[in-house]
Amino acid sequence: MSDPIWTYDRFEPGQSFGEVTIPLDTERTDGWAAIYGPPTGPDAPDGMIVAGMMEAYIRAIQPRPKGNVHASQTLAFTGATVPLGAKVTYHVSVRDKALKKGRNWVTFSLRAEAAGQELMTGEILSIWAA
Structure with missing residues (x-):
């Protein structure tokens, strides 16, 4: 049996969707390089951290209704x-x-960390379709 679709009524302020871990592996680095060129140093560009944030947001809240609108987002890097x-x-x-x-x-909060160190925080404001 599949999980019920996430609807507006099911969301509660403070509700956690847990953790999603995204490896900055060769596949992601190659994908990034294909679009933006190879990273210029040993560290991940901030944009790669944001791309991981979007992937985590999508993976954490499933299944989703069709027709949601990503209205805005804010980001703060440490x-x-x-x-x-x-x-x-x-x-x-x-x-x-x-x-x-x-x-x-619905406003979602996201926080990224690696090796116990906070990298960024962000919020995504969505118009939820159902």
Whole structure:
């Protein structure tokens, strides 16, 4: 039996979706290099950390309804770096939800860390379709 689809009514502020670990492995580095060129040093570019954040967000909340809108996001980097090949752990949770003009708005909080060091925090504001 499959899990029920995530609907607006199921979200609660403070609700955690746990951790998703994304390895900054050769496959991800090669994908990054194909689009942006190879990283210029031994550490992952900030954009690769953000790409991992989006992957973690999508993987953590499944199954999802079709038609969600990624309305905005905010990011705050700590300045800490992580070497290519390391694993980054993302923590995904619900910060807030609100009904506005008949739309389901959900704010998700995300935090990235590697080797016990915080790399970045972020929020994703979504209009949830169901």
